[in-house]
Amino acid sequence: MATSSEDRDRPGTDDAPSDEADAQDTKTDGDGESGTASGADAAAPERASRPAKAAGAARRAAGRKPGARPRAAPHAQSGSLGKSMILFLIIVGGLAGAFAYFGREPAGGTAGPRWKTGDKAQLEITLVSTDIKDLACWSPQEVNGRHCAFESPTKGWSKGTADDKTLLRPYTTTDRVQFLAAGLWSEPALTGTLPSTRFAVKCTYTVEGKIKRPGIRWSSEGAWLDRSDDWYAGSLSDCKRITP
Structure with missing residues (x-):
């Protein structure tokens, strides 16, 4: 078939196949680069996961479970x-x-002044009206004809009669000295x-x-308190009530 000079002179007729080939080559090159990049991206997570796996293996080797709470320090x-x-x-x-302070007993008779037989002392004695029947002592001993109301914890005095002037009772002064006396x-x-x-x-x-x-007994219904010290005994006279 003959080709006219008009066809030969039409612009772009001979160059079209060449342009299509160039486009295909460019696409092929692009696909190659994309494939290379995708391969690199796929390899990156694998490389990043290796340190984490190694750390996890080290923890398991040390006997620690993932997620376990750390133990408190022993010194804390x-x-x-x-x-x-x-x-x-x-x-x-x-x-x-x-308990020791509030439950302590007042000092015993020998813990106060060191009296001798025949001494006279001015004492301020603290009382309540019921002391006449509440206060009592027991002892088989007599001092100048004066004695306690009981010979023993369970036996009353049996060696004669007793009245207030011969009956010893325990008393406490306002400065916590304790003693036995009759006649109050x-x-x-x-x-x-x-x-x-x-x-x-x-x-x-x-x-x-x-x-x-x-x-010693401080209440008629109370228990006996057996003292390990000796108590002064004597008589009281010339008493005057102090205004409260």
């Missing part, structure tokens, strides 16, 4: 235990001191109407000797 636990023990000892010591409730200051609350009297105390380790 021992420090907390030590503080708790110190606090406990402080509380117990404080309670023991409080026979004094005119104590024979009238007595206050309903605690009051005090000032008397002359004549020391006549000592009772060895007497038993």
Whole structure:
């Protein structure tokens, strides 16, 4: 078939196949580069996961499970235990001191002044009106004809009669000295109407000797308190009531 000169002279007729080939070559090159990039991207996570796997293996080798809580340091636990023990000892010591202070008894008769037989002392004695029947002592001993209401904790005095002037009772002064004395409730200051609350009297105390380790009772319904010390014994006179 003959080709006209018009066809030969038409622009772009001979170059079209060449352009299509170039486009295909360019696409092929692009696909190659894309494939290379995709391969690199796929390899990157694999390389990144290797350190994590190695770290996990190291933890498992050390016996630690993933997600387990870290154990508290031993010295922190021992420090907390030590503080708790110190606090406990402080509380117990404080309670023991409080019980010892509030539960202590007044000083015994020999813990106060060192009297001798025949001494006279001015004493302020603290009382309540019921002391006449509540206060008592026991001892088989007599001092100058004066004695306790009981010979023993369960046996009353059986060696003769007793009245207030011969019956020893325990008393306590306002400065916490304790002693045995007779004759207080026979004094005119104590024979009238007595206050309903605690009051005090000032008397002359004549020391006549000592009772060895007497038993003392501060209430008619209370228990006997066996003393390990000796108590002064004597008589009271010239008593005057002190205004409360």
